Amino acid sequence: MDSAAVDRFEAGRGRLASLAYRLLGSAADAEDAVQDTFLRWQAADRERIAVPEAWLTKVATNICLDRLRSAQARHERTAGAWLPEPLLEGDPMLGPADTFEQRESVSLAVLTLLERLSPAERAVYVLREAFSYSHAEIAGILDITESASQQHAHRAQTRVAAERRRGGEADPASARRVVEEFLAAAASGRTDRLVALLTDNVTAVSDGAGLARRLLSYRTPERVASFVRAGFKPTPAKRRLAGGSPAMYLARVNDSPAVIAVVGVRVVGAVAFDISGGKVAALYGIAAADRLTRLDGAWARHEAGVPVIAAW
Template identity: 80%
Template sequence: METAAVDRFEASRGRLAALAYRLLGSAADAEDAVQDAFLRWQAADRERVEVPEAWLTKVVTNLCLDRLRSAQARHERSAGAWLPEPLLEGDPMLGPADTVEQRESVSLAVLLLMERLSPVERAVYVLREAFSYGHGEIARILDISESASQQHAHRARVRVAAERRRGQADPVSARRVVEEFLAAATSGRTDRLVALLTDDVTAVSDGAGLARRLLRLRTRERVATFVRAGFKPTEAKRRLAGGSPSLHIATVNGTPAVVAVVDGRVAGAVTFDVSEGRVAALCGVAKADRLARLDAAWQRQEHPAPVIAAW
């Protein structure tokens, strides 16, 4: 393939990867979809492609839809053990973050909520909210009518908003809430934990890979009890983690997070959605296969001293 055609694809690679990640919730799957799109670009009659960016967007979107509709994907996601793959701040796969909608569309909380949408609703929502495509463009990408695109977008927004009646917190305030939350969790102050949670708080965890299904909790008291137990140091947990973790506060998928690090490697991450000075949602990931990309990014960066040096 001529250099100009390769360069044209590479100029779109970052945007395509960010689109695929939002649709699939997995960096590895997103990379596979983009590579498949490259192979199709290589085999295409490129002289007949009037707008390469639109052609590539259509190909990647539909490759992702095929993955979401596949029997294997439906089984994995319906089995109740699937979580999105967390990404560290600065990862190019996070894509555009200029607007509130773009930042929200990549948070773990919203990626989880999008699991409740049909594949087409999810595609319309991502293309519209995160990439600002018009309904006419979306209709051409998905081979649907413009009115159908509008209807899918409306249903998707309503379903996501129903679970996210949140006020936005600025990054500095959100980090301060998470610092206070971590101090309460590690000191055993369950009453303070309860006070730092919203009335409709939710928590989701993969249980460090020890549970067959995701752990899902509601109510402030249940979430606070679970968090306190999770952050309470024990010898068994140190053995499971491979040592005594240091706890850092970082930004993961656009929200503040506590990252547990053992011997320089990420052993777990908990992301926080903060609303009006309290924690509205938590998502904990500790399975090694979901942390591989975050861990690799962590090791490439310099980090401030941990909030807790030895857990």
């Protein structure tokens, strides 16, 4: 393959990776999908491809859909079984972030909700909300009718809106202050302080450090506060599991405020927060090592600053 063809693919690699990540919720799977797209580009009769960007988008999208359908058929991806892979702020795989819809589409909250959609609904939602494709363009990418694209979009948007339950986009500085107050309350041992920082319909989801077969899920302010207090209470067993006493840093992952737990230079956990109306509406705890690989690599290159908790 000549250098011009390679350069043309590389110019769109970032966009394809961002698309694949939103569809698959995994950075490693997204990279594999992009590489498979490259191999098909390499083997294609490129003289017959009138619009390379459209062709590559179609191939990458359908590779991702095949992966989703295959995983669902094997019961490897069922709603409530896993959380998306968190990405540190600035990661190019997060992709476009110019609009509220684009930022929403990559949040852990929305990526988790997308697991409950059919693969076709998920693809239409991502192509429409994150990349602003028209229904005519989506129909061409997915080989469906324009009317079917509209129906998939309507169902996906309705389900996401019904379960999202938040009051607009939180200012980053205000959201950070809420998380700082939350950490102070969690460390205080007083659940009443935590309850005051939670919305009435708050949810908490954790992967149980990869030790549980299903996600741990909690609802109501009282139950979430108790879960958080128990989770943030240090014990020798937890320190052994983490490989030491973690330092806690404030950061942003998937365009949401987050707490990153670090032992030495190794990320051992991340908690992302969904903030609504000055309170915590949802939190997502991820500590399974296979979901932290890319975040760990990015953290090694990140200027972390001063930890909010030096030694947990």
